[in-house]
Every structure is written in C-alpha cells, then in structure tokens.
Amino acid sequence: MEPELDIVRNIDCESDDDFFVAVVKETIARSGLSSLSSYRTVSAGIALVTDEAIAELNGTYRGKAVPTDVLSFSEHEGEEIRPDADGNIFLGDLVIAPDFVRRAAAGDGVPFRMELAFVCSHGILHLLGFDHSPEMFRIQDEVTETFFPR
DSSP: OOOEEEEEESSOOSOOHHHHHHHHHHHHHHTTOGGGGGSSEEEEEEEEOOHHHHHHHHHHHHSOOSOOSEEEEETTTTSOOOOOTTSEEEEEEEEEOHHHHHHHHHHHTSOHHHHHHHHHHHHHHHHTTOOSSHHHHHHHHHHHHHHSOO
8 A cells, every 4th residue: 555645845845755655654554554555545645834834723723822843634533534435545634844843853863854754653643543652652663763773
C-alpha cells in the first residue's frame, strides 16, 4: 500500500514528497491496523505552514494561540476508520510548522529531518485514532529509528 498525500507547501521544507510518503507508509505499517492495506487507497493531506499560521489554527481549534509542531484534523474523529463507496480512505489533514520543528530539533540536538519524521509520524498516528499513550510513543519512536538509526 502506497499512501497518497496531497502536500501543500506554504513554506520551505528541506524534505521532498517521497520522505513524507515513506514516513506515513512506515507509520501505517507499524500501527497494527493491517486492514488499511486492503483498501484501494489511503490518503491524507499535509500542509507545511508558518509559525503564525499554525498558531492561528492552534488558537481556533485548541484554544492555545501559540505555535506548535503539528496539528491533526482527523476525518474519523472518535469513529472507526471506514472507506468510502469506492474503497478509498481519507485519514484527514496534518498541519506542520517546519520552523517550529527546526527549533525543536536544534533544542533536542537531532537533525531536522529526524524531528520531522517524528512529528509526521505522531500526527499520522492521531489521524489513525491513537491518543497519547505509551503505545503511540513507542510506534513513533520505532518509525523515526527506521529512518535515523541510533
């Protein structure tokens, strides 16, 4: 299963579409939701935005008008993930702020793309219905280490 991503770049980001596809594919594979591979397509949107844009969205949807690394807008919030009539699944949208991610990476002493993989995986897991839990954090760590072994 090759996920289909609609990536909108409103700000520069040193990662190409193939990087995001690989991270999303690995996250889905490790999620334990093996039934997703039987669908015709699994898709999501990713918007790469400024700190100001994500702060505005964070204020509107979470009541916290400050920048953050990623916001997830699930198409299936609180419901079972189901395909449309054609056998396609749209998971929802991620909004990622590369400048925020870049600062977080510098603060953690890790490469930008490593932090970006971590953040992207985290967001996809939310779209798949995961909430913050040891299992979720384990999966996103495993995905990140797939691309950036320690």
